[in-house]
Amino acid sequence: MEAYFWAFVVGGLICVVGQLLLDVGRFTPAHTMSILVVTGAILDGLGLYEPLIDFAGAGATVPITSFGNALVHGALTEAESTGLIGILTGIFEVTSAGISAAIIFGFMAALFFKPKG
Amino acid sequence: MSDKKMKKLTPVQQEYQTFAKAREPRRPVLFNCLKAFLVGGGICLLGQGVQDFFIWNFDFTEKTAGDPTVAVMVMLSVILTVAGVYDHIAQWAGAGTAVPVTGFANSVAASAMEHRTEGFVLGVGGQMFKLAGSVIVYGVFAAFIIGLIKTGIAMLGGS
Helix, strand or coil, rough: CHHHHHHHHHHHHHHHHHHHHHHCCCCCCCHHHHHHHHHHHHHHHHHCCCHHHHHHHHHHHCCCHHHHHHHHHHHHHHHHHCHHHHHHCCCCCCCCCHHHHHHHHHHHHHHHHHCCC | HHHHHHHHHHEEEEHHHHHHHHCCCCCCHHHHHHHHHHEEEHHHHHHHHHHHHHHHCCCCCCCCHHHHEEEEEEHHHHHHHHHHHHHHHHHHHCCHCEEEEHHHHHHHHHHHHHHHHHHHHHHHHHHHCCCCHHHHHHHHHHHHHHHHHHHHHHHHHHH
16 A cells, blocks of 8 residues: 555656646746656766666656656666667667557547547 | 846837736746646656556566557657647646656657658658757767866776
8 A cells, every 4th residue: 555655646746847847947847758758868978767666566656757767777688798789779678668668549539539629 | 038138128118028027927837847847747647657566567677667668658659649648748738747757758749740851851850859859969079078077087096
């Protein structure tokens, strides 16, 4: 039960950071998302994002910051086993599920449905 | 508007900018943050539920359950986008729906559907990543730089 509490709080707080960037920083949504992704990547580079995932579970893996974290993580794991070329081959290793799912389901949505509202 | 941009304008334009700024509706920042916190936290709560579902019912560990969880969240988001529900929630929740991975899927599905009228190749295929593209580009480039630095440090330390 505690895991659910921290997932809610940490996930919510990351969204609050995004909201502050939108409202106070006056960034566009695209800028905000890019900033958050790069932040996630830098946090993983410093070795801080994995402890956050251990602590908050989905609260850290569901926000877009984890996308940056996963990109770095895939690159580093692959680079450890195959050397420098691993950075290129490994970048999309972990994030493949999210991107592929978004492309496939997004395409099916466009194929079968028309936008509403 | 930044000071630099302000200096380039004529006095009349400057006057207009201050006039417009004073009449611009104030953003209820605190209330917006509360809404973003509740909805964003709720989506992460749902994600935690999906993740635990995969751990309990299938042979997933806490580390490997992330992939199917993200896939399910993306699918749910696309279904809600198709039904026209996600955009309604997004108007209320602001960053609460944009920051989770569901917002990424929503932007992909919404642009794909929106540009269908321009054809399947130029419209759907070409415009799908109109919003999500910048996230991927900056994420990948940042990951590349960080990967280079960390691998470089590891190589220097190892030799």
